[in-house]
Amino acid sequence: MLRSIDEINRKIREGRVVVCTAEEIIHLAREKGAAKAAREVDVVTTGTFSPMCSSGAFLNLRQPKEKIKLGGGTVSLDGVPAYSGFAAADICIGATALPEGSAKNSPHPGSFPRGGAHVIEALVAGRKVKLRGTAHGTDCYPGTRREEEIGLCDMNEAFLFNPRNCYQNYNVGVNLSDKTIYTYMGVLRPHLGNANYCSAGQLSPLLNDPYYRTIGIGTRIFLGGGVGYVAWNGTQHSPGQPRTERGIPRRASGTLALVGDMKQMTPHWVRAVSFTGYGTSLALGIGVPIPILDEAVMQHVCVTDADIPAPVVDYSRHYPFSEGSGPLAEVTYAQLKSGAIELQGKTVPTGSLSSYAKAREIAEILKKWIGQGTFQLTEKAASLPGTEGGDA
Amino acid sequence: MMATRKLILRFPPELVEEPVTYHLVKDFGLMVNILRASISPGKQGRLVVAVTGEEPDLQKGLGYLKRMGLEAEPMAEEILRHEALCTSCTACIPACPTGALEVDRTTWLVSLDKEKCVLCGSCVPVCPYRAMEIRYNGSA
Numbered sequence: 001m002l003r004s005i006d007e008i009n010r011k012i013r014e015g016r017v018v019v020c021t022a023e024e025i026i027h028l029a030r031e032k033g034a035a036k037a038a039r040e041v042d043v044v045t046t047g048t049f050s051p052m053c054s055s056g057a058f059l060n061l062r063q064p065k066e067k068i069k070l071g072g073g074t075v076s077l078d079g080v081p082a083y084s085g086f087a088a089a090d091i092c093i094g095a096t097a098l099p100e101g102s103a104k105n106s107p108h109p110g111s112f113p114r115g116g117a118h119v120i121e122a123l124v125a126g127r128k129v130k131l132r133g134t135a136h137g138t139d140c141y142p143g144t145r146r147e148e149e150i151g152l153c154d155m156n157e158a159f160l161f162n163p164r165n166c167y168q169n170y171n172v173g174v175n176l177s178d179k180t181i182y183t184y185m186g187v188l189r190p191h192l193g194n195a196n197y198c199s200a201g202q203l204s205p206l207l208n209d210p211y212y213r214t215i216g217i218g219t220r221i222f223l224g225g226g227v228g229y230v231a232w233n234g235t236q237h238s239p240g241q242p243r244t245e246r247g248i249p250r251r252a253s254g255t256l257a258l259v260g261d262m263k264q265m266t267p268h269w270v271r272a273v274s275f276t277g278y279g280t281s282l283a284l285g286i287g288v289p290i291p292i293l294d295e296a297v298m299q300h301v302c303v304t305d306a307d308i309p310a311p312v313v314d315y316s317r318h319y320p321f322s323e324g325s326g327p328l329a330e331v332t333y334a335q336l337k338s339g340a341i342e343l344q345g346k347t348v349p350t351g352s353l354s355s356y357a358k359a360r361e362i363a364e365i366l367k368k369w370i371g372q373g374t375f376q377l378t379e380k381a382a383s384l385p386g387t388e389g390g391d392a
Numbered sequence: 393m394m395a396t397r398k399l400i401l402r403f404p405p406e407l408v409e410e411p412v413t414y415h416l417v418k419d420f421g422l423m424v425n426i427l428r429a430s431i432s433p434g435k436q437g438r439l440v441v442a443v444t445g446e447e448p449d450l451q452k453g454l455g456y457l458k459r460m461g462l463e464a465e466p467m468a469e470e471i472l473r474h475e476a477l478c479t480s481c482t483a484c485i486p487a488c489p490t491g492a493l494e495v496d497r498t499t500w501l502v503s504l505d506k507e508k509c510v511l512c513g514s515c516v517p518v519c520p521y522r523a524m525e526i527r528y529n530g531s532a
Contacts, residue, residue: 194486349486
């Protein structure tokens with residue numbers, strides 16, 4: 001062991017910490033060797049900015065003079081239904097919820113201009129939204145209707161919760177059929193017209209800590225422009241996928257559940273997304289620091305796009321109907337990022353739904369926060385399920 | 393020297409069935425690329441075209457359109473990329489047929505070269521952040 005998290009935090013407080021992004025470390029380690037780089041660098045920062053549907057906001061509303069119990073009643077924000085099956089004033093709005101009366105996919109493909117994600121984006125941007133609630137009225141909560149404009153400043157607490165985010169690797173979407181399809185992997189044109197991927201690759205948090213050695217429950221992170229935490233393993237966390245020699249999962253595998261204070265977030269890093277023909281989603285900026293505890297941790301953060309294979313999946317039949325025996329092919333992120341991949345004798349142009357430019361910006365911001373002493377690292381409180389368990 | 397003009401042609405109802413593009417090609421030796429068309433018999437029609445040819449031929453072609461009673465306005469606003477909305481994700485890159493939308497693979501920032509854009513509109517529905525917009529003259 002080279003250093004503990006306590007020692008790193010002492011260096012952060014004393015302004016002596018050495019931080020690199022997961023991109024910079026590749027060059028540094030190539031130049032100096034991993035052993036020397038591990039001795040010199042204390043922390044490596046990762047980043048990702050991608051749409052992830054599994055996002056929601058938990059909001060606690062201040063009570064009016066005549067109190068009202070929304071629990072068991074109904075509630076909507078800007079016409080988008082929220083969930084109110086909690087206590088009197090706790091509600092939750094999910095990114096993919098659509099307004100009452102939304103045209104959805106008729107005519108197909110729908111444009112989905114507005115949904116829960118847009119409400120979340122508006123709140124983070126400091127705008128007010130229209131709350132409408134109904135309740136049955138009780139002796140202690142006599143109110144039966146609530147209607148007002150509310151913003152984050154009118155709420156006691158507002159936190160964003162992602163049941164699943166930070167996918168460790170993901171499918172590359174293609175379309176083998178003869179018509180355009182509209183998916184959460186974007187618009188996929190017929191006859192392998194394009195291939196869409198969605199990962200920051202070498203900058204992506206869990207691809208830099210493939211066995212979850214340092215990232216765990218309680219890890220402090222950059223979330224949406226503020227500070228957040230890893231709350232749990234994400235839903236569909238599936239660490240038991242086949243891996244490369246250096247431990248990189250070859251399929252979608254680990255995930256993180258994340259939580260963070262919306263009042264700290266900024267609109268630049270919390271963006272509503274409209275997928276034509278599919279629905280709404282939320283793109284979030286996430287950055288995770290990796291403490292270089294020893295040389296093995298350093299080896300892992302030196303991963304490059306060429307080391308990360310991703311499965312190419314047909315979204316016209318294979319994905320929707322669970323057909324086929326596996327992916328059509330495997331390609332690396334280096335190939336995907338070159339602008340085209342070769343598939344079934346065709347040159348297929350590639351596009352990403354995940355912004356590498358933003359991922360890079362996030363890794364830089366987190367590096368700056370740590371360097372300036374405003375962000376200290378946490379020891380994980382518990383480990384994520386690892387390769388020994390989980391859904392293989 | 394060859395030049396290209398992007399034009400919006402507005403047809404009064406009586407001219408909707410006139411083979412205007414045929415005459416531009418055949419009589420004036422111009423290349424006509426139809427970018428957008430909305431024409432239905434008996435109603436006003438609109439055609440967005442890129443017309444390429446020698447300058448004197450272009451002038452003659454434009455003179456012909458005027459004589460026919462067609463309004464031909466130069467395309468003012470073409471395509472808009474709302475930079476504040478764009479995240480440079482690159483979802484638009486494979487959709488763009490002319491390379492007008494491009495990503496610098498060093499900075500990973502997306503840029504738009506309006507000169508190369510043919511206003512096909514393919515980028516508009518593929519942008520998850522709704523950063524692309526095609527705006528015609530007079531449309532809000």
